[in-house]
Amino acid sequence: MKALLLENIHPDAERLLVNRGFEVTMATEALAEDALIEALQGVDYLGIRSRTQLTKRVIDAAPGLRAVGAFCIGTNQIDLDAATEAGVAVFNAPYSNTRSVVELAICEIIALARRLTDRNRDMHAGVWDKSAIGSHEVRGRTLGLVGFGHVARALARLVAGFDMKILAATRHADDAALADHGAERIDLDALCARSDIVSLHALPSTPPLFHAARLARMKPGAILINTARGALVDEAALSAALAAGRLGAAGLDVFAHEPLPPDHP
Numbered sequence: 001m002k003a004l005l006l007e008n009i010h011p012d013a014e015r016l017l018v019n020r021g022f023e024v025t026m027a028t029e030a031l032a033e034d035a036l037i038e039a040l041q042g043v044d045y046l047g048i049r050s051r052t053q054l055t056k057r058v059i060d061a062a063p064g065l066r067a068v069g070a071f072c073i074g075t076n077q078i079d080l081d082a083a084t085e086a087g088v089a090v091f092n093a094p095y096s097n098t099r100s101v102v103e104l105a106i107c108e109i110i111a112l113a114r115r116l117t118d119r120n121r122d123m124h125a126g127v128w129d130k131s132a133i134g135s136h137e138v139r140g141r142t143l144g145l146v147g148f149g150h151v152a153r154a155l156a157r158l159v160a161g162f163d164m165k166i167l168a169a170t171r172h173a174d175d176a177a178l179a180d181h182g183a184e185r186i187d188l189d190a191l192c193a194r195s196d197i198v199s200l201h202a203l204p205s206t207p208p209l210f211h212a213a214r215l216a217r218m219k220p221g222a223i224l225i226n227t228a229r230g231a232l233v234d235e236a237a238l239s240a241a242l243a244a245g246r247l248g249a250a251g252l253d254v255f256a257h258e259p260l261p262p263d264h265p
Helices: 011-019 033-039 056-060 080-086 098-113 116-124 150-162 175-180 188-194 212-217 235-243
Strands: 002-005 023-026 045-048 067-070 089-092 142-146 165-169 183-185 197-200 223-226 249-252
Touching: 002 011, 011 023, 033 056, 056 080, 080 089, 098 116, 098 150, 098 197, 098 223, 098 249, 142 150, 142 188, 150 165, 165 188, 175 183, 188 212, 212 235, 235 249
Parallel strands: 002 023, 002 045, 045 067, 067 089, 142 165, 142 197, 165 183, 197 223, 223 249
Antiparallel strands: none
């Protein structure tokens, strides 16, 4: 049997498959649609991350494909209906990068609250600026979590050590889960108005959940963090809010369209 592993899957996966008799092909990058179709000929199992787009056209052109492993949380890069119709099993790894995402969110929260990126840029430009204007500790600040799944809960546990107040806008988590993590349930618009930092941990929505009107409801100078799904944010509206000084900063790990086009705002 043959397996194709894309997007720099950990070598341990190759070792485990080879030990079980698989012929394994590895690639460090995602493949475009035509190249993916060609690479899948004769392949039984495919391993991907988030960038490989497994469309209906690709699935239909790979009759020998038995299963797809998404080595990440999401599966929106896979046409699940087409996979079901073709009898291709799909699995993901919903907890595999929880800690990694949480640490990234904390990194962005602190860096933006303390304006470390601004100071780094200035220093490299030869500007010596020791002013702390606009730079704040996160202690005592209010963190608003949009969504309260396992990533948001892990983030809530860790930021508790920073003495941050935690708000959560969620329709699914029960009161006991919120209480266990020191979070106060609140509706989304109220969360936007009260939070110094808003961190997104929800599923994508159409239209974007954070459109121009909702961004305008955020606290002046607030920070927006998105480590969830790019489609949650109207990026043009966010760029306008930042340029106008309405929001203080934004940390985005995901975008609606990746890679970014050269004219992206």
